[in-house]
Amino acid sequence: MKTLVTNPVLIKELKLRFRNLKSFTGILFYLIAMSIFVFGFIFLATSLTGSGFFRPDESFMLFSIMTYIQLGLILFITPALTAGTVSSEREKQTLNILLTTSQTSFQIIFGKMTSSIAFLLLMIVSGLPIYSLVFLYGGVSPSQLFFIFLFYLLTLLAIASIGVMLSTLIRKTIVAIIATYGAMIFMAGVTAFFLLISIQVSQMGSGAPSMSPMAHFWATINPPAVMLTLLQPPMQDQLQSLTMVPIPLWVGYTIFYLLLSVACIFLAVKKLRVNMNKYK
Template structure:
């Protein structure tokens, strides 16, 4: 903790980010989207009547959809906060000045990442009062709530690391942002597409082999694509029947959240390592 607080890059980025008007305008937009959703949800289930009743069992449905929406917003906002961390310094011609300081490459990269993560955590905390409506009606355990926020944190750190990496290895912010959003599309959409394609192909191969012995379906590749998809993770954490259906489909009972955690931690380490090594790639010494 002392090492983090003594990081000048982190402290400078925190001051600049939290003093900027666009940061809080983005926070207002984020909260406005959540408020509109919660208000619309309550109006629909109370049939747009002031005398209508909200069934407590519907609170879990609201929590589920709100969790999916918040994960989507996290994946949408994070690249915009991290994809220009280093490339913006390069475009402003301030990166060379930053590199001549006593700060190491790891301090610069970690400081840039943590400043973005801190703002994203603030956004998640700012949305907590909306979740209080769910706890008002019940139907959701604190364990589900904290588990969901833990995986939010893992996901946004991994996405932030991807953005920092592209921002370091590319010279233009727009290219870095496109590449980062492309990675988000891959993780959120292409992996789901690969799962359905792989499942269909392997089922077709099994049917051609005329598997009449009643063997259990075993689809490790398809299971991997499903396990690293954030949408599938949210569904399996919220709805146990979805987890059971996935196990029955691929024939693998290994928890998908463990695969998700290992994959995203690995991505974080790899991306940060590449960013640290490439930050001073054109210099004789690499700190």
């Protein structure tokens, strides 16, 4: 914990980020957009029923939509915040000096990544009061909200790791950002497509579902699918009846993305500096 607090790169990055007006305007616009959506939804729901009441099932629907919007936000913003962390230092010609200090490569990568994650967490946490409006109307348990936030944290970590790794491997920031968005599209879109294909393939012939580990795998690494099972636990049983694999999606999701994060961070740390002894 002391290393975390005294990490010079982390402190410097946080200082620079929170001195930047763009950071605060970003959070402001995010909160304005969320507020407009939540109050608009409540207004529409109450005016359409004409009763002035907001039912718990509507409250849950609002919670679900907000949760997906926030996931979209994470998938959309994290690459932009992380994919330039190392490459922008290279472009600004500050990286070489940083690399000649006695900080380890892990300290540098960790500091860079943590500062980006901290900002995103601040953004998510700042939206909590608006999020909490759903508790006024019932239909959502605090534990469900807690697990959703753990899911966000893991997803953030995974995307941030991919972003930092690509930023280390690719020299130009713009290319690194595009590559990270490509990875996001694969995570959220291509895996969903493969999931549908795999289910169709498994149902070919008899028409009855047969065991399909591939379909289960694609569902496991697809964030919107896992989010759906967290919001609607019965969806987990339905998916299980299609793929015949009895492992909850969140288990595979946690293992896969933790391993992916570790692998990405490891690669970024390895590739940040040249291996001076490679030719020997």
